[in-house]
Amino acid sequence: MDYFNEVDYLVFKKKMDNDILDKFTKDALNEAFSNNTYRTLRTMETPESSHVKIRNAKVYTEHEQILLASNSYLDLANIPELKQAMAQAVLDWGTGSGGARLTTGNKTPHEELENELAKFKGEDAAITFNTGYMANVGTISALCGKNDIIFSDALNHASIIDGIRLSRAKCIVYKHNDMADLEHALRKVGAEATGNSQSPNAPKPKMLIVTDAVFSMDGDLANLPELLRIARTYNSLLMIDEAHATGVIGRTGRGLAEHYNCKHADVTVGTLSKAIACEGGFVVGKKQLIEFLKNKSRSFIFTTAMSPAMAAGALNNLRFLANHPERVQQLQENVKFFCECLHHEGLCESTSPSAIVPIIIGDEAAALEASAMLLERGYVIPAIRYPTVAKGHARLRASLMATHTKEELQTAAAVIAQVIKSKK
Ligand SMILES: Cc1ncc(COP(=O)(O)O)c(C=O)c1O
Known part of the structure; x- marks a missing residue:
């Protein structure tokens, strides 16, 4: 192979490699898109706390949102x-x-x-x-x-x-x-x-x-x-x-x-x-x-x-x-209260023993839509879908913080119920 042919081959091979990568990633993304498992990153513009401001492609609001999605259960990140x-x-x-x-x-x-x-x-x-x-x-x-x-x-x-x-x-x-x-x-x-x-x-x-x-x-x-x-x-x-x-x-x-x-x-x-x-x-x-x-x-x-x-x-x-064990106890009281509110709305059978409260929807697309509607109404509650949970077991996954107020939790439960009922 002379020098020019070798260069041609390398250019060709690079293109081939790129084609393989492009095809593989495109097919995988298309599949994720068609079965509602495509993921995008959300950008938070404020520190992790019970109230945040978030920005994404579809929703932008000047107002703070109530975060019911954090693992920072005791809300220690911003003290x-x-x-x-x-x-x-x-x-x-x-x-x-x-x-x-x-x-x-x-x-x-x-x-x-x-x-x-x-x-x-x-x-x-x-x-x-x-x-x-x-x-x-x-x-x-x-x-x-x-x-x-x-x-x-x-x-x-x-x-x-x-x-x-x-x-x-x-x-x-x-x-x-x-x-x-x-x-x-x-x-x-x-x-x-x-x-x-x-x-x-x-x-x-x-x-x-x-x-x-x-x-x-x-x-x-x-x-x-x-x-x-x-x-x-x-x-x-x-x-x-x-x-x-x-x-x-x-x-x-x-x-x-x-x-x-x-x-x-x-x-x-x-x-x-x-x-x-x-x-x-x-x-x-x-x-x-x-x-x-x-x-x-x-x-x-x-x-x-x-x-x-x-x-x-x-x-x-x-x-x-x-x-500060009282902070742990405040979190536990919040979970109990929120589950009672959901129960009152017909959405939850019993209290959760942890800070994670799943609200089962089933269908992936319906869970995504409910989560988007909640975001428009000022609540960040993610839809969890396959492959994180089994297919057909999509859910809203609320997680609570010690610093959510009773009023916030009661209103959140009512809005979640409204959104879910509007889809039935
Ligand atoms: C049960 C469980 N174990 C381990 C991890 C991983 O912990 P880390 O986020 O610190 O990597 C997570 C979540 O992230 C989890 O939910």
């Missing part, structure tokens, strides 16, 4: 003293960590945050990750390998599913929150292992049960006492993800063990990004587990440490939460 503390942490610690935790990135605030997390959760030790997603992925893939078996709730969060995939363990999905189905699956695996005794020296598979503590799209709780019993009976490890439980569940927001007054799971994951209103994920448990993760969890090892200012900010917010 002046907490913002001030984080700003001071930037002045003290600079903008970035400069290295991985195991090289130069480990600073005093990381250690203090981990000590405080362990204390808050009533456990021996803690390790932080840059996100809750990374905590799940890095913990599951460090604990389990291809000879192991993981029992996973059908509605577990994507980060748990991705961690299981990365581990290459065999995965058995049990019916959502169905303890009989889980026990049946464990019993079956146990019976198969006993029947399969040709190689008595073969290593026994590790078994891990893993579940969300609060299910992120339904707002219901995992049954921790029953999970502990099953795990002990069948010699399985138990891991729970308290992303939506920390700061929300239990009288003082310490999570499921406080709520049920029972023991902790072997491994408890959480996030700093929701009620604690910062960024980062964590695992709490026995000291040796935490040492193991520091040595073996790839999403902890092979990434730059979270900025020390973020760690210091999360520490301040966590201390604020520990000192």
Whole structure:
């Protein structure tokens, strides 16, 4: 091939590559568009709080909207003293960590945050990750390998599913929150292992049960006492993800063990990004587990440490939460009140045990339209659709904050009912 032909070929190949990329992405987007799962980003023009201003292609309003969509359940993201503390942490610690935790990135605030997390959760030790997603992925893939078996709730969060995939363990999905189905699956695996005794020296598979503590799209709780019993009976490890439980569940927001007054799971994951209103994920448990993760969890090892200012900010917010249990109780009262209002409007059967209140619509297009109509009326409540939830189970997903007023919640319930009834 002479020089000119080679250039021609490279130009042609580049065009071919582009054609392949264009076609692949266009087909995928067209498909998403035609089945109402196309997603666009919304821009918030104000900090995360119970009142926001948002802008998107269709709706622009000068007025504030009531945000019933945030994971910042305690509304800590915009409190002046907490913002001030984080700003001071930037002045003290600079903008970035400069290295991985195991090289130069480990600073005093990381250690203090981990000590405080362990204390808050009533456990021996803690390790932080840059996100809750990374905590799940890095913990599951460090604990389990291809000879192991993981029992996973059908509605577990994507980060748990991705961690299981990365581990290459065999995965058995049990019916959502169905303890009989889980026990049946464990019993079956146990019976198969006993029947399969040709190689008595073969290593026994590790078994891990893993579940969300609060299910992120339904707002219901995992049954921790029953999970502990099953795990002990069948010699399985138990891991729970308290992303939506920390700061929300239990009288003082310490999570499921406080709520049920029972023991902790072997491994408890959480996030700093929701009620604690910062960024980062964590695992709490026995000291040796935490040492193991520091040595073996790839999403902890092979990434730059979270900025020390973020760690210091999360520490301040966590201390604020520990000192203000009344804020957790205010959130719980708000949920109860909002569910009563929805019930009064014929939209909700019982109160939600968490801060997440799903209002099931079913059809993807109808849920999208209801969410758009609510936005025009001043309420931000997203439509959650496939693939986040199963096809035909689209919903409005309201999530509450401790700072919503009773009046706001009562009016919101009435407007939601009006919108839904207008579509029937
Ligand atoms: C149950 C659950 N686990 C983990 C995560 C991930 O946490 P993060 O946002 O900190 O990555 C989320 C949501 O984002 C979640 O809902």
